[in-house]
Amino acid sequence: MESSVVRKKTYGNNEDCPAKCAYRCSKSGRPKMCLRACNTCCQRCHCVPPGTSGNTEKCPCWAHMKTHGGRPKCP
Template sequence: MKIFSFSTLLLISLVLTFVVLENAEAGPAIDCKSKCDRRCSRNPRNLCKKLCNMCCSKCNCVPSGPLADKAECPCYRDWKNKKGQDKCP
């Protein structure tokens, strides 16, 4: 019975460690609204801001300006729609 209890305890501690490390990598949340306002400042359509905010909330980053390279944020760059096109503006 002790082996089972030790194994269970070890498994739980590994899972908790993984969860803590995963959350630590995410970093603090950014202000998506202001970042997306800047990113979409040259685009008069609201669709840009809507998509940017959706991408920001998933990726927790946004390229720094309207003409900034998407490589600044790999998650933002790599998220594609069903047709294989960029999902994030």
């Protein structure tokens, strides 16, 4: 039971996605596209890296998701 509490604190839950993605995409040149991709990644990975870019090592799932063209999916 304790590990689920730790996981929830570390990764948050899907309800946190809109707020975390709003901050993550706040400096994006294409905010609507960024938000759409970010929310998809957050729903799948259950985490959003800190900051407005980079820091993907904090959320390994985020770094490994790719588009059909092989480019990084998550902003």
